[in-house]
Amino acid sequence: MSPTPHVLLFPLPMQGPVNCMLKLAELLCISGITVTVLNTDYIHRTLIRHSNVLTRFSSYDNLRFKTISDGLPEDHPRSGQRFLDLFDGMKTVTEPVFREMMVSGCFSFKSDPPVTIIIPDASFSFALDVAEEVGIPLFYFETVSPSALWTYLCLPKLIGAGEVPFNGNDLNVLIKNVPGTETFLRRRDLPSFCRLDDVDNLVTKIIMKEARCVPRAHGLILNTFQALDETVLVHMRKLCPDIYCIGPIHTLYKSLVTTQSSVSNSLWEENATCLSWLDTQVTRSVVYVSIGSMAMMTVEQLFEFWHGLVNSGKPFLWVQRPGSVIGEYDHNLVPKRLIDETKQRGFITTWVPQEAVLAHSAIGGFLTHSGWNSTIESIIEGVPMICWPQNVDQQVNSRFVSEVWKVGIDIKDTCDRGIVEKAVRDVIDVRKTEFIESTRMLAELGGQSVAEDGPSVMDLNRFIKTITTL
Numbered sequence: 018m019s020p021t022p023h024v025l026l027f028p029l030p031m032q033g034p035v036n037c038m039l040k041l042a043e044l045l046c047i048s049g050i051t052v053t054v055l056n057t058d059y060i061h062r063t064l065i066r067h068s069n070v071l072t073r074f075s076s077y078d079n080l081r082f083k084t085i086s087d088g089l090p091e092d093h094p095r096s097g098q099r100f101l102d103l104f105d106g107m108k109t110v111t112e113p114v115f116r117e118m119m120v121s122g123c124f125s126f127k128s129d130p131p132v133t134i135i136i137p138d139a140s141f142s143f144a145l146d147v148a149e150e151v152g153i154p155l156f157y158f159e160t161v162s163p164s165a166l167w168t169y170l171c172l173p174k175l176i177g178a179g180e181v182p183f184n185g186n187d188l189n190v191l192i193k194n195v196p197g198t199e200t201f202l203r204r205r206d207l208p209s210f211c212r213l214d215d216v217d218n219l220v221t222k223i224i225m226k227e228a229r230c231v232p233r234a235h236g237l238i239l240n241t242f243q244a245l246d247e248t249v250l251v252h253m254r255k256l257c258p259d260i261y262c263i264g265p266i267h268t269l270y271k272s273l274v275t276t277q278s279s280v281s282n283s284l285w286e287e288n289a290t291c292l293s294w295l296d297t298q299v300t301r302s303v304v305y306v307s308i309g310s311m312a313m314m315t316v317e318q319l320f321e322f323w324h325g326l327v328n329s330g331k332p333f334l335w336v337q338r339p340g341s342v343i344g345e346y347d348h349n350l351v352p353k354r355l356i357d358e359t360k361q362r363g364f365i366t367t368w369v370p371q372e373a374v375l376a377h378s379a380i381g382g383f384l385t386h387s388g389w390n391s392t393i394e395s396i397i398e399g400v401p402m403i404c405w406p407q408n409v410d411q412q413v414n415s416r417f418v419s420e421v422w423k424v425g426i427d428i429k430d431t432c433d434r435g436i437v438e439k440a441v442r443d444v445i446d447v448r449k450t451e452f453i454e455s456t457r458m459l460a461e462l463g464g465q466s467v468a469e470d471g472p473s474v475m476d477l478n479r480f481i482k483t484i485t486t487l
């Protein structure tokens with residue numbers, strides 16, 4: 018019989034990926050697998066400060082946390098455009114330390130077996146070199162959407178065919194070299210870095226490396242369910258035959274680990290009082306607004322959204338993450354009407370328990386930056402989206418939301434109070450019946466995927482069997 022596997026999970030230090038990896042950690046732990054989670058020092062400290070992670074994990078005797086430096090000073094913002102500094106820090110500091118940790122076997126604790134499987138974020142190309150060097154199988158966990166990953170995997174072909182870069186021109190031209198998407202994916206829907214003037218930039222280089230490394234891994238784990246992404250999975254399997262779709266991972270987690278609502282992997286302190294406020298609102302009347310953990314907006318954009326929300330006449334719950342607005346504004350100059358109407362039917366806060374918010378019956382729509390976790394969380398709760406994508410994969414996700422799954426409206430590349438007002442009215446009122454039907458169908462398919470013997474449960478079991486017999 019093979020020795021018990023010991024899995025090393027190594028998330029990208031961002032809210033969405035950290036949350037997914039911690040849920041995967043627990044799913045593996047309850048199957049008796051030994052797990053080490055390697056977080057950056059910064060993420061580990063922040064998790065301890067704002068969530069109940071350590072208390073929760075103390076009940077597992079087969080789980081350890083290890084930390085590693087991300088190479089950035091403590092006071093670095095690690096968000097917005099400055100998030101990219103992280104890749105420099107990781108290259109110079111994290112990579113060599115990680116290699117040293119793997120070679121020296123520092124992940125063994127007391128009677129733990131040595132690490133036998135590595136599961137890093139799919140953007141960590143260096144981890145594959147290290148895994149090959151030490152002879153340990155590696156499975157990538159891709160925490161962006163499969164549709165975005167598919168565009169990454171096609172990037173060498175897109176560049177070779179001259180479809181990328183396109184220097185920001187003719188954004189409505191259809192893309193030919195992403196199989197399965199030829200009828201609806203336009204230049205403007207490609208990942209944001211494709212809009213840069215040339216391909217000699219940090220993000221394109223990172224993604225090109227990722228496109229080369231992902232097919233070389235032993236397998237690929239995706240946070241999706243098969244029925245949702247079959248359009249692209251059918252093509253992706255030709256490059257990466259061993260794919261495990263274990264999503265929506267937060268729902269799989271609720272079905273297999275715990276249904277408790279107090280579970281949090283948040284990097285900010287959650288304001289749960291918004292749930293009591295939601296209790297006072299009418300069913301499907303509130304629009305929830307959040308741009309996730311990284312995206313930012315200018316002061317002008319903030320005011321366009323604010324006017325649009327107020328002018329729609331609908332109640333709104335708005336997360337304004339600390340540091341998410343670029344630049345300062347004088348609070349005394351905010352028009353009195355905005356203040357008064359927000360007091361009447363708005364709730365603005367810095368961070369909320371999003372899964373619980375989206376599950377609340379008062380929520381009728383989600384104005385989102387289209388990060389993959391927010392998207393799949395909204396899909397599973399049957400909440401239609403208004404998509405305002407900013408970075409990397411978000412442009413692709415929003416196109417799939419509006420054109421493939423038809424569960425929302427894509428307002429990318431605009432930021433105008435009239436457009437926001439109309440989109441909110443459409444989702445909450447005018448197109449309500451249409452969206453209730455389309456979101457319900459998709460949510461049901463998602464629910465079936467994590468039910469007993471559902472495809473995501475089967476894929477998790479298949480994955481556990483694979484790593485146990487390797």
Ligand code: UDX
Binds near residue numbers: 031283369371387389
């Ligand atoms: C990043 C990228 O920006 C995104 O494009 C990519 O798809 C995944 O990694 P992020 O910007 O954080 O993620 O967005 P998203 O993927 O939507 O994840 C945000 C997470 O934070 C979600 O799980 C959401 O539930 C949580 N969240 C957000 C809260 O718990 N509370 C909040 O107030 C806001």
